[in-house]
């Protein structure tokens with residue numbers, strides 16, 4: 001196919017048709033400079049998610065006169081998350097989906113269908129199960145989301161700033177370990193607390209998105225449960241890749257920072 005000439009094979013392409021279908025054979029299918037995977041990872045799914053949430057909020061206003069406080073919180077928190085991802089769009093270029101995974105069924109389905117339709121489950125739930133929420137509890141939930149966002153953004157920004165320019169004054173004083181590749185690993189700041197502080201912040205936010213729906217039903221907690229499983233699996237894959245890249249230096253980092261995601265627990 002002439003127009004799809006600018007493609008590259010995925011890092012692992014074992015020739016097993018089922019595996020290839022799921023994980024994709026092409027790492028970056030493109031039409032010239034238009035990269036399908038990069039586009040799909042952020043734009044349609046995340047924007048679709050926010051639009052579905054907004055439609056549910058408007059539907060609730062139509063049904064009950066005005067949107068509930070719980071619906072406002074869920075919409076506000078998730079809008080902040082999506083806005084943050086789009087604002088820091090270039091950061092997605094260093095994720096393992098972009099670097100290692102092909103654009104197969106998992107990412108195509110995940111980006112285009114899974115994200116907008118399952119990530120909006122809390123707002124869908126609230127439309128059919130209105131949840132009265134008082135101001136004191138709403139404030140506590142806002143605080144939980146703020147703490148999660150602070151950790152998530154702090155950790156991601158610290159790593160991205162360090163990777164772009166290690167002498168940037170915001171990260172220049174952080175302690176590091178040298179690796180044989182010439183790249184260094186942060187061992188203080190957020191990355192000295194646990195080995196995946198950004199996952200910890202993301203999980204705290206996931207909890208804050210479910211809490212406005214109350215505790216009477218498991219459905220609004222689906223995202224938190226699925227996301228915990230996804231991040232535990234993702235963390236294990238990332239550790240394997242870092243061990244391959246950094247060898248002894250990675251072992252030294254693990255000794256220095258023994259916990260993976262949750263301090264003193266995991």
Ligand SMILES: NC(=O)C1=CN([C@@H]2O[C@H](COP(=O)(O)OP(=O)(O)OC[C@H]3O[C@@H](n4cnc5c(N)ncnc54)[C@H](OP(=O)(O)O)[C@@H]3O)[C@@H](O)[C@H]2O)C=CC1
Nearest residue numbers: 094095096156159184185186187191198199202234238242
């Ligand atoms: N909502 C959702 O569905 C999902 C959200 N996410 C979020 O997306 C974001 C990106 O996640 P992801 O791509 O999995 O991984 P990370 O952003 O955590 O990146 C991992 C990479 O960071 C580098 N790194 C690891 N430790 C250190 C250190 N101590 N110092 C410097 N660099 C280090 C390594 O790459 P190198 O050394 O090569 O730079 C490693 O491969 C996260 O915030 C995550 O929570 C992720 C998946 C799904």
Ligand SMILES: CC(C)CCC[C@@H](C)[C@H]1CC=C2C3=C(CC[C@@]21C)[C@@]1(C)CC[C@H](O)C[C@@H]1CC3
Nearest residue numbers: 041042084085092095097106109110111114115
């Ligand atoms: C269909 C399967 C069960 C799983 C599909 C997984 C995908 C939905 C996720 C894999 C990595 C993702 C990332 C994000 C969204 C979800 C997917 C595509 C973000 C874009 C979310 C916003 C963050 O700021 C960055 C994330 C990068 C990884």
